[in-house]
Amino acid sequence: MASPAAVRIVEVGPRDGLQNEPGTVPLLAKVALIEALAEAGLKDIEAGSFVSPKWVPQMADTIEVLAALKRRPGVRYSVLTPNLKGLEQALAAGIEEVAVFAAASEAFSQKNINCTIAESLERFVPVLDIARANGVAVRGYVSCVLGCPYQGEVPVAKVVEVSQALVAMGCYEVSLGDTIGVGTPGKAKAMAKAVADQIGLQRTALHFHDTYGQALANVLACLDLGIASLDSAVAGLGGCPYAKGASGNLATEDLVYMLDGLGVATGVDLDRLAAAGRAITGALGRPSASKAARALAAKAG
Amino acid sequence: MASPAAVRIVEVGPRDGLQNEPGTVPLLAKVALIEALAEAGLKDIEAGSFVSPKWVPQMADTIEVLAALKRRPGVRYSVLTPNLKGLEQALAAGIEEVAVFAAASEAFSQKNINCTIAESLERFVPVLDIARANGVAVRGYVSCVLGCPYQGEVPVAKVVEVSQALVAMGCYEVSLGDTIGVGTPGKAKAMAKAVADQIGLQRTALHFHDTYGQALANVLACLDLGIASLDSAVAGLGGCPYAKGASGNLATEDLVYMLDGLGVATGVDLDRLAAAGRAITGALGRPSASKAARALAAKAG
Numbered sequence: 283m284a285s286p287a288a289v290r291i292v293e294v295g296p297r298d299g300l301q302n303e304p305g306t307v308p309l310l311a312k313v314a315l316i317e318a319l320a321e322a323g324l325k326d327i328e329a330g331s332f333v334s335p336k337w338v339p340q341m342a343d344t345i346e347v348l349a350a351l352k353r354r355p356g357v358r359y360s361v362l363t364p365n366l367k368g369l370e371q372a373l374a375a376g377i378e379e380v381a382v383f384a385a386a387s388e389a390f391s392q393k394n395i396n397c398t399i400a401e402s403l404e405r406f407v408p409v410l411d412i413a414r415a416n417g418v419a420v421r422g423y424v425s426c427v428l429g430c431p432y433q434g435e436v437p438v439a440k441v442v443e444v445s446q447a448l449v450a451m452g453c454y455e456v457s458l459g460d461t462i463g464v465g466t467p468g469k470a471k472a473m474a475k476a477v478a479d480q481i482g483l484q485r486t487a488l489h490f491h492d493t494y495g496q497a498l499a500n501v502l503a504c505l506d507l508g509i510a511s512l513d514s515a516v517a518g519l520g521g522c523p524y525a526k527g528a529s530g531n532l533a534t535e536d537l538v539y540m541l542d543g544l545g546v547a548t549g550v551d552l553d554r555l556a557a558a559g560r561a562i563t564g565a566l567g568r569p570s571a572s573k574a575a576r577a578l579a580a581k582a583g
Numbered sequence: 584m585a586s587p588a589a590v591r592i593v594e595v596g597p598r599d600g601l602q603n604e605p606g607t608v609p610l611l612a613k614v615a616l617i618e619a620l621a622e623a624g625l626k627d628i629e630a631g632s633f634v635s636p637k638w639v640p641q642m643a644d645t646i647e648v649l650a651a652l653k654r655r656p657g658v659r660y661s662v663l664t665p666n667l668k669g670l671e672q673a674l675a676a677g678i679e680e681v682a683v684f685a686a687a688s689e690a691f692s693q694k695n696i697n698c699t700i701a702e703s704l705e706r707f708v709p710v711l712d713i714a715r716a717n718g719v720a721v722r723g724y725v726s727c728v729l730g731c732p733y734q735g736e737v738p739v740a741k742v743v744e745v746s747q748a749l750v751a752m753g754c755y756e757v758s759l760g761d762t763i764g765v766g767t768p769g770k771a772k773a774m775a776k777a778v779a780d781q782i783g784l785q786r787t788a789l790h791f792h793d794t795y796g797q798a799l800a801n802v803l804a805c806l807d808l809g810i811a812s813l814d815s816a817v818a819g820l821g822g823c824p825y826a827k828g829a830s831g832n833l834a835t836e837d838l839v840y841m842l843d844g845l846g847v848a849t850g851v852d853l854d855r856l857a858a859a860g861r862a863i864t865g866a867l868g869r870p871s872a873s874k875a876a877r878a879l880a881a882k883a884g
Binding site: 285463465466468469492493495496498499501502503533535536539540542543544545572573577 | 586764766767768769770793794795796797799800802803804834836837840841843844845846873874875878
């Protein structure tokens with residue numbers, strides 16, 4: 283195995299995780315989670331989303347979350363900003379990084395953001411221009427890179443094309459999302475390689491969901507390529523384990539446990555990370571979706 | 584990736600899984616499970632254990648289970664037989680395969696079977712001799728191959744040594760068990776390679792528990808070596824997900840899902856397998872520990 287010596291973990295639990303919660307998550311629980319993640323050593327934390335609270339009510343208090351966060355040297359908080367209005371809010375909050383998101387599936391784009399892929403990309407151009415003019419880094423997300431709930435198969439060529447478009451408009455990195463967690467290691471690696479071959483390894487990140495239990499194996503397969511930017515969510519937030527259509531993120535604890543074992547540096551303290559996970563799952567009133575976190579808790583007695 | 588074209592899956596749910604159940608599992612539920620697994624295409628199914636019911640009460644009805652099973656061409660049921668008494672019961676039941684088990688950890692051997700590793704191996708010699716004289720194949724298990732709950736680190740050299748001893752006395756295959764699920768892919772691959780280099784690839788099998796969420800990634804790493812015999816348990820049986828010290832087996836559904844995606848033939852029908860898992864977890868009154876099974880159930884509505 284030719285794993286990289288170190289990887290950057292982008293912690294998406296506070297956004298991609300909590301946005302799927304059925305109940306309201308208190309502001310203080312969100313802030314405590316993000317602070318605890320930063321204290322565990324995570325340097326890149328997705329803290330919220332400036333989208334319409336009509337569509338994503340769980341992210342309605344992103345302004346308050348950002349205002350409450352202690353700023354720490356070396357820790358970057360990012361928010362999703364699908365449009366100029368969102369970007370303006372992010373700029374007002376003094377955020378150093380924002381993210382835009384497109385789909386690799388035409389059917390998903392239509393159903394999820396009500397426009398074609400091309401239209402969504404066009405909308406991002408002014409967002410990128412103004413962000414960059416203000417010294418704000420922009421990350422791009424591509425969803426449905428290994429399958430779509432509506433159209434099924436998604437051509438790798440389309441994933442490559444959308445990734446290239448995001449880089450062309452100024453995204454410093456593109457995170458490839460297996461939104462419905464259907465990918466397996468061979469296909470994940472081939473897809474990631476096709477993208478990295480075009481936009482560069484250093485611009486390629488992975489965002490795998492664990493719906494079918496494949497996320498960690500998929501990451502392992504792609505580490506071989508030298509990809510060194512990985513998204514995950516503490517406690518596997520992002521899907522209730524026993525809800526219909528459950529689709530949690532790869533658990534950061536399980537990822538860090540593997541990377542520690544592989545000797546790949548993450549800068550994250552696993553015990554502190556697991557404590558952050560216990561606190562938020564306790565606040566949510568349900569067990570962690572991270573097996574490593576549950577095992578560590580059992581071991582600690 | 585240089586995965587093998589096909590693998591043999593040894594289904595251990597009815598034994599290694601159910602033996603850890605806190606409540607009594609009805610005989611009919613066990614028989615129905617094993618029949619359903621065979622109908623799903625599994626050819627190697629561990630059906631029970633002839634150990635003292637004082638120590639493993641869940642396996643006390645193994646004779647009745649075996650008597651009730653329909654015998655199918657090409658399907659092999661095996662049982663654990665730690666001693667001659669157990670072997671006699673297996674022979675009386677007309678079983679074609681039995682298994683013996685040793686530890687790679689001296690501390691675990693003492694705590695778990697109350698003797699040294701060397702003593703446990705000595706005890707197996709007459710079991711192997713009589714089994715082979717009766718045309719019964721014998722599989723060997725080695726536990727704690729990647730760590731021990733009592734002594735911590737386990738030297739790879741010890742795993743190799745115990746594996747060689749089992750082969751020398753006549754085991755056709757040795758299954759390397761990460762009993763407490765602490766392994767990560769690099770270490771798992773190095774350990775499996777060290778064993779396979781000595782006893783041969785075709786005699787090397789893997790038995791990974793998913794305690795820290797690493798089992799599938801560990802399997803993936805080892806597939807590269809060409810290992811083509813893998814143990815798993817339907818529904819991830821073998822540990823209650825929320826119990827202290829939970830330590831379930833790798834879920835067969837998650838494994839088959841990955842292998843299907845990799846194009847590695849298993850002969851197993853994933854939908855039928857998932858149905859077998861739903862039936863037994865329904866009987867046990869708890870959710871499946873297989874993410875693929877839960878996702879398939881959600882998709883089916």
